[in-house]
Amino acid sequence: MDEINEIQKQQPVLTDYFANVIMQEHLAHAYLLTGPKGIGKRTLALWVTQGIFCQNKTAGSPCLNCEECRRIASGNHPDVVHVAPDGLSIKVEQIRFLKSEFSKSGVEGNQKVFIIEDADKMTVSAANGLLKFLEEPSGNVVAFLLTESVNRILPTIVSRCQLFELAKPTSAQLTATLRKTGVTADKAIILGNLADSSDEAKKIATNEDFDKLVQNVCVWYLHVLQDDARCFVEVQMNLMPLVNNKDDEVILLNLIILLVKNSISVYYGEKDNIFVKFQADFTELIEKLTAEKVTEAVELVLATRKRLMVNVSFQNVIEALTIDLSQCYHS
Ligand SMILES: [Zn+2]
Known part of the structure; x- marks a missing residue:
C-alpha cells in the first residue's frame, strides 16, 4: 500500500496522464510499461487498475480505500489477472489461461485487466498467442505488459501497445529517499549515484559488505x-573476498x-560530492592528469562491462582493468 501511495509522487507525469485517460474513458487496450527493476512498473499498473475499478475515484485517481481498491492491492480481484514467469519463462499455457479468462468477459461484459510481469520472458509461442489476443481485443479488456527491456519484446507486440517509459529518479531524489530510511549521509550519496531505483538502492544498502567494499575500492582507486x-594485489586481497555472486x-x-x-x-573543477571521505586525495591526484587520460579511462571501464558479458573470470577482468587504468593514467 505504501508503494501505491508513493507512485503519484514518483511518477507524477504518468499518473496524471492515466487519471485523465480514465476520466475521459479513453483507455487503450494494451500498455507496455518499461523501466529498470524496482522503478514501480507493477505499482503503476495496479494504481491505474484501481483507478478503473474504484468506486470513489477523484478525477480518475483511485481512493485506495474502497473494497475494489483494496482487493486489487492485495491481488484478490476476480477481474484482474496477473501473469508472471513460471520458472524462467512465461509459457504458452499461461497465455491460454489468460485468453480463456477473457473470453468470459466478452459474454459478461465485465471490465477486465491483465498484468503480465517480465513480458520479455514469454516463450515464442506464448508471445504469438498473446499477439493474436492483442490483434482481436474482445470486450472491455486492458492489458499491462511490464518489462525492463523493451528490445527483448517482439516488435509486432510492441507495435500493438502504447509504450511508456517510467522515469528514473534523479540521484538527489534517491539520496533523499535513502536518508529518510535512516541510511547515513555518506552512504546515501554513493547509493543515490550508484542505483537506478530506490528498491535497488535499498537492497544494496542492506548488503553487509557494502561499506567495506566502498572503502576498499576507494583505496584501490587511490x-x-x-x-x-x-593496487594490483588489492584486487585479489581486498576486493574479491567481498564479491560473492553476480x-x-x-x-x-x-x-x-x-x-x-x-x-x-573533478578534473573539470567540480567538487567531488560522491566519495566525500576521499575527496581531498582524489582531487589532488586527478588535477594532475590530462583531459585525454580521464576520458580514455571511462572508455576502458565501459569496455570492461562489455567484456564481462562473455563468460570470463571476474577477477581476471578486474586485474586487467587495473593494469589498463594504471597505464592510461601514468604512461
Ligand atoms: Zn477506491
Missing part, C-alpha cells in the same frame, strides 16, 4: 591514481565506473 603497485560483481564494477566517471567532473 593507489591506481598514485601509481602505487599495491550481483556483487555488478556493484563493484558500477562503483569503479562511478569513480572513473566522477574523475572527469
Whole structure:
C-alpha cells in the first residue's frame, strides 16, 4: 500500500496522464510499461487498475480505500489477472489461461485487466498467442505488459501497445529517499549515484559488505591514481573476498565506473560530492592528469562491462582493468 501511495509522487507525469485517460474513458487496450527493476512498473499498473475499478475515484485517481481498491492491492480481484514467469519463462499455457479468462468477459461484459510481469520472458509461442489476443481485443479488456527491456519484446507486440517509459529518479531524489530510511549521509550519496531505483538502492544498502567494499575500492582507486603497485594485489586481497555472486560483481564494477566517471567532473573543477571521505586525495591526484587520460579511462571501464558479458573470470577482468587504468593514467 505504501508503494501505491508513493507512485503519484514518483511518477507524477504518468499518473496524471492515466487519471485523465480514465476520466475521459479513453483507455487503450494494451500498455507496455518499461523501466529498470524496482522503478514501480507493477505499482503503476495496479494504481491505474484501481483507478478503473474504484468506486470513489477523484478525477480518475483511485481512493485506495474502497473494497475494489483494496482487493486489487492485495491481488484478490476476480477481474484482474496477473501473469508472471513460471520458472524462467512465461509459457504458452499461461497465455491460454489468460485468453480463456477473457473470453468470459466478452459474454459478461465485465471490465477486465491483465498484468503480465517480465513480458520479455514469454516463450515464442506464448508471445504469438498473446499477439493474436492483442490483434482481436474482445470486450472491455486492458492489458499491462511490464518489462525492463523493451528490445527483448517482439516488435509486432510492441507495435500493438502504447509504450511508456517510467522515469528514473534523479540521484538527489534517491539520496533523499535513502536518508529518510535512516541510511547515513555518506552512504546515501554513493547509493543515490550508484542505483537506478530506490528498491535497488535499498537492497544494496542492506548488503553487509557494502561499506567495506566502498572503502576498499576507494583505496584501490587511490593507489591506481598514485601509481602505487599495491593496487594490483588489492584486487585479489581486498576486493574479491567481498564479491560473492553476480550481483556483487555488478556493484563493484558500477562503483569503479562511478569513480572513473566522477574523475572527469573533478578534473573539470567540480567538487567531488560522491566519495566525500576521499575527496581531498582524489582531487589532488586527478588535477594532475590530462583531459585525454580521464576520458580514455571511462572508455576502458565501459569496455570492461562489455567484456564481462562473455563468460570470463571476474577477477581476471578486474586485474586487467587495473593494469589498463594504471597505464592510461601514468604512461
Ligand atoms: Zn477506491
